[in-house]
Amino acid sequence: MAIGEGQMGDRSGGPPEDVEAKFGWRYTFAKVMQDTTARWGLYVVAIVLLISAYTMIDSNLSRLTFGAVSDFTFAEALPIFDHPERIPPPGQGEENVPPAFHADGSLSNPLGTDPSGRDYFTRIVYGAQVSVSVGIASTLIGFVGGTLIGAVSGYYGGRVDDVLMRMVETVYAIPPLILIIVFTVFVSGGTPDITYAIIGVGITFIPVFARIIRSEVLSVREMDYIEAAKASGVKNRNIILRHVIPNSFAPVLVYATLQIGVTILIVAGLSFLGYGAQPPTPDWGQMLNVSHGYMHSNVWLSIWPGLAILITIMGFNLFGDGLQDALDPRIDD
């Protein structure tokens, strides 16, 4: 047995080393990094995540240090940053300054200033925080909700499956943007806020996640180890949580990465219409809403937030595509 075990590996049932290596996290990561476009996507995602983590810590740290009253940010200490929310007092800070490469621009405001005289570059940088945190938080809600519903639906089948799937289809039938606005406005009692938006977006994503996990569960539930667990008297709830969900995870994880891009897209639209982040919080969609009124006088205001959204989503999409390829055993390099 000892001799030739390596060659026998492929047929003798036990997973040979080189095949098993194709499914580890390290292998997946290496494969993503081999793919040029996916690598760039990952870089963009990493940069955006770092920026939003930094700005999030910064704005909360100053609150902790100086109490809720102070609105100082540490980034202000650097010459290229201003405060993202504070409107400069009259006489200080020029309004609607064009970007630095423009003849009337200056290097102190690389992307110019907004109609309130705030530095646009700072606002764009701080805007990453809202888009990214909302994107991740609501994807997480959809992910958890969808996983639970999909797992229960697929595992039990029959009437439970019918009822749950009809519910999921119903939520799916109403266009996300419309459902989210209705949810946000009615549940908040007419005063929309980013928290309601996060929950609303999360709920509308439950259907897609539920469907993916359900189809995975349908094959997992026929496995021998589920049969074994049932035979040894494990409760259904524990079978679902310990065996079914962990084994149906991979495709949903890829989908979640791709979904973050879609979420940011939807949240941008929501904020653009005024139902996402509220001023003075810097948020790309909401900044486009403000700039919409200055399309004739200050073109630049409409350009930068859109580019920021485009680059961020493109990063998530490229990375997600690469991840999908890396996890797809049919695609070989």
Next chain:
Amino acid sequence: MGLLRYTAFRVVQAIPVLIGITVITFILANLAPGDPVRLMLQGQEVDQEVIERVERQYGLDRPLHERYVTYMVNLLQGDLGHSIHRDRPVTDLLIQRAGPTLLLVISAYAFALVTAIPLGIIAATRRNEPTDHVSRIVALIGVSTPSFWIGIMLILIFAIQLGWLPSSGLVYPWRSPAHYGYSGYLELAFQTIRHLLLPMVALGTLQMATLMRVERTQMIESLQGEYVKLARAYGVPERTILRKHAFQVAQLPIITIVGLNLSTALGGAVLIEYVFNINGIGRLFLEAIQSLDYQLIMGITIVIGTMFVIGVIITDISYAYIDPRVTYGDRD
């Protein structure tokens, strides 16, 4: 016969979803903190007596399930209730605003299909050549850009900087030329297209990009099929193979995607109508939300949900019609 039975089956299958849409909308609109009347007044001080009278008038004092039954009975007769805010039947308001939205969504799809299919085929036949790379980059940008921002950029370039195209409103081809003061139907058609061009591209880009990606993958797969190899072996010209053998099979998933993406397109219409000042259902929805006109909001949500369900059924049926494997060889 098979197709007819399939149609009936799909329609019956959709009924629980349609009922579900009304339930969700009804619950959302009615379980809101504070009753609809107070919500609508937005904090204005009004006598309790007045509120109670309005509630009685619209039946808001009755229990939720009773109101739902009444609502459904009216709905089945085509009555979506009465907009308290606008003092008009919701159905009337919707019919009045449906035209522009349909015009916008249908033309956006037309634009998407007309561009995506040829580009996808070109990309597939010239795989890994520069043309393929360019079209993939275009598709990537297309799926990563918010439609409303594309709209804003198009307005900035073509309306504000170049002044070639109008930036707001639509011209409706179903009105008479005299209504707009145009000389004849030719000018009406010209103006309709001129006004439609920018919103159509803005709304259609996402669809174009998605469809292009699918078309490319499908064509690549289809071109590797056994029947294509056989045709090549028989010396059938490459053009004929593309047109007759590979193309048809590759179109099937496109139909499904068109149906499923209707949801994004209808949601996108809200944003595009806002950016381009188009008086469609999307703008009506935003106006209704702003004034918390809950009957109107419910009506719009139900109608749009129903439009999506019907769209999916139509695509499913046309899929079954085109794909011989589903239609039991019931084709001529």
